[in-house]
Amino acid sequence: MNQPLFLQPVFQERIWGGTALKDQFNYDIPSDITGECWAISGHPNGQSTVINGEFTGKTIGELWNDHRELFGQHPSPVFPLLTKILDANADLSVQVHPNDDYAKEHENGELGKTECWYIIDCDEDAEMIFGHTAQTKEEFVSMIEKGEWNDLLRRIPVKPGDFFYVPSGTIHALCKGTLVLETQQSSDTTYRVYDYDRRDAEGNTRELHIDKSIEVTTIPHKTEAVEPVVEKREGVESTKFVEAEYFTVYKWKVDGHSSFVQDQPFQLASVLDGSGVLKVHGEEYSLTKGDHFILPADIETFEIEGQVELIVSHV
Structure with a gap:
């Protein structure tokens, strides 16, 4: 597929x-x-x-x-x-x-x-x-x-x-x-x-x-501190907000062109702002604000081009 x-x-x-x-x-x-x-x-x-x-x-x-x-x-x-x-x-x-x-x-x-x-x-x-x-x-x-x-x-x-x-x-x-x-x-x-x-x-x-x-209810209340980890590489600023028991959540801010390797069984992605193109195995898919998609297991590498912000999560 x-x-x-x-x-x-x-x-x-x-x-x-x-x-x-x-x-x-x-x-x-x-x-x-x-x-x-x-x-x-x-x-x-x-x-x-x-x-x-x-x-x-x-x-x-x-x-x-x-x-x-x-x-x-x-x-x-x-x-x-x-x-x-x-x-x-x-x-x-x-x-x-x-x-x-x-x-x-x-x-x-x-x-x-x-x-x-x-x-x-x-x-x-x-x-x-x-x-x-x-x-x-x-x-x-x-x-x-x-x-x-x-x-x-x-x-x-x-x-x-x-x-x-x-x-x-x-x-x-x-x-x-x-x-x-x-x-x-x-x-x-x-x-x-x-x-x-x-x-x-x-x-x-x-x-x-x-x-x-x-x-x-947890008593007394406990606040779990969020300590974002920011990583910048070619064309993307990736902010990891949380890596917890049930999910890990990132924000990807793509500016230009960036290549990705999928190292998870699958990933969920939501386009919060901007527009761009997702490239998978030579095929192109437009990305616009409000789009949501899953990257299944058989997508090992992909590229994103444009000015686009996504929230991405995985188990």
Whole structure:
């Protein structure tokens, strides 16, 4: 085959969504409350579909099950990663995700959810909720019961280009006015701790998952430091943001022409800005902002030309 797999994303409407996915990436979104672009996904709740080559029309899940050779025979029972772009047009609920063991037991064998965020764009005074102040489980429970949210939740400012690693067990929430690329385990399990007493169009508050949240939250909060490693070589500045248990994530800033060797079973790539050309075995594929693709195992070398920024990940 020796071809990249370009993908059609799936869009999810959310109470906190907006129109930034259309405004910034020119996507054809379903409504003005579109919160999530599931860009590279094999999760049953929203599967990306191949739009080029011999596997056109196939979902990632189908390829994972039927053509594992594309992924270097990786042993995971499910496609392990999920790339999203999130438009937080309003505050997201304060939430926490379980680890693999807890999710397997309590969520029908679902994976846990460790994730990370690259801030694509945000309002000038944007912030996010990241962690909490409680030192013990008793204190955590007490502050939740008393509704002491301003004292419990840690708020930090964010700016474009920031990167955050969010392991399972971390209390967190994106806040209004942020556009984020998220790399995560392939999981759709979220426990809501607090939702600002918001009501939907029918006047209902959203379900909270207080008991499960208390069980899975890391107490006291631990911040995993992100120490980017920058490597410059011909035509590209590569920034490795994180190398963790479930994924490694880079930003590639190509200016001109650069050659790459694929030393992973497969890689996921999302074009955040600019345009260029991907060259694989003599074939050329145009790259434009908002494109997402997988580089399968049988692509050993490739080239990228142009002025283009990508977020790239692998297991």
